[in-house]
Amino acid sequence: MILRRSRYFVREAARNLWHFKTRHAISLAIICLSFVILGVFLCLSNNLRERARAMAQNLAVVFYLDGNMPAAERLPVEEEIRRSPLVGSVREVAPDEASARFLRDFPDLKEIVLNLGLNPFPPSIEVSLKDPSTPAEAILGFIEGIKRNPAVRDVQFNRDWADKIASLGRIATAIGLFFGGILVLAAFIIISNVIKLIVIARKSEIEILRLVGATNTFIRVPFLLEGTILGAAGGLLSIVLVFGLIRLFPAAAGQTLGALQELIGFRFLTFGQSLALVVGGGFVGFLGSLSSIARFLRI
């Protein structure tokens, strides 16, 4: 009995979806657009957070040295760094290597560097810390100690960057939720109106069902199913589109992305997020139908 009923409900919902295909296609496009925007911002947020997490786990301090000083005077800096118990590994980066790295990461700026006629990059020492959970105060104390050496011109500590990227990730999530939320609300209203139009178009059929003794549930379920299928299909389609964007955008943008490509990495949504988009779409569709039949399907 339950199986027979379920088959009837699915068949009726599918029949309506097909019968009013133009209206449904428009609402599907809007639901999909809403979830694409939400999905893109979620991806961006994922990527930024992942990058921030990776940076935080691989804490590094870069000491920029005075290039005009003889190498012998710079050597004590490296020795002092190696003596610190906080330090994991130390790597000296020569100006030529720094220049080559910059030209590789920012090919568009190549001309500017070459036109200078000299290498603007100072020698540096890149230091990885042993323990990513080292308190900031201990690291800052270590940096201050090294900075006192006259050979050290500047220091860059990537925890600042990690914090900035993490907050960018949070901003991306907030923007995505804001715009996505507005569009999801629009999708809700659209589904509600599409179902309302279908209820009106099927008024005589509903009337006949009532007269032959259909229960309220029997009349309502196909409409609820229809909205749910529409919403879930919109969510699913948006995942496919977001996946396409993530795959195609770096390929289309090519080299112009430079270091941005490495920074963002263009990772896709997690399985949980993808599932949430589909289930969320279905839920929005269900609520849209429910609000419509509650207002317009008087049985």
Add this chain to the structure above:
Amino acid sequence: MIELFHVWKQYQKPLWALSDVSLSVKKGEFCFITGPSGSGKSTLIKIMYREVVPTEGQIIIAGKNVLKLPSHRIYTIRRQMGIVFQDFRLLFHKRVFDNVAVALQVLGSPVRDMKRKVFIALRMVNLQNKIWEEAASLSYGEQQRVAIARAIVNNPRILLADEPTGNLDPDLAHEIFGLFREINKQGTTVVLCTHDKELLRRFGGRVLALHEGKLLGREPR
């Protein structure tokens, strides 16, 4: 089977669509309700299947006080009835089979059982050879017969018909009335609204006449 006690209905003041109507239709009876247009025939039929709620009075259908039923339980009464309308109320874009089967679908009948019952109902109205045709492609007479098949497919205890021959020519109307007689012979209580005096004369049976919402009693023939 059907009992109405002092039923009054007012759609808008000061007119009364029905004024103090009391009647009783016994199990297996064939009963006509007649009267001129606007006399309250349709209102009376609608009250019987609780499409319309009376302003005052009580209605007992198959032992149940229908006015005490909450709106979400009205289907329990309607499943015991078949209803036929003047405008057929078919799903014109669907096949004859689907139109008749809808009354069984709401009950959750198995497909095999449904096919058998639909075929029997269509055979009774002599439309078994049109089972897979679209309802819109049938003539008026055939469409009304489909509506009758839908009304009787689940063996209702009561058959209500509101001007079922209003859109048909006299020969077809005669044929449809004959069908109602056949259905009644099988034990179904039939209540039929009509203003066609010629058909009443031909078919006989109990006649309840309405005039300006008042029940006049047996109409002279």
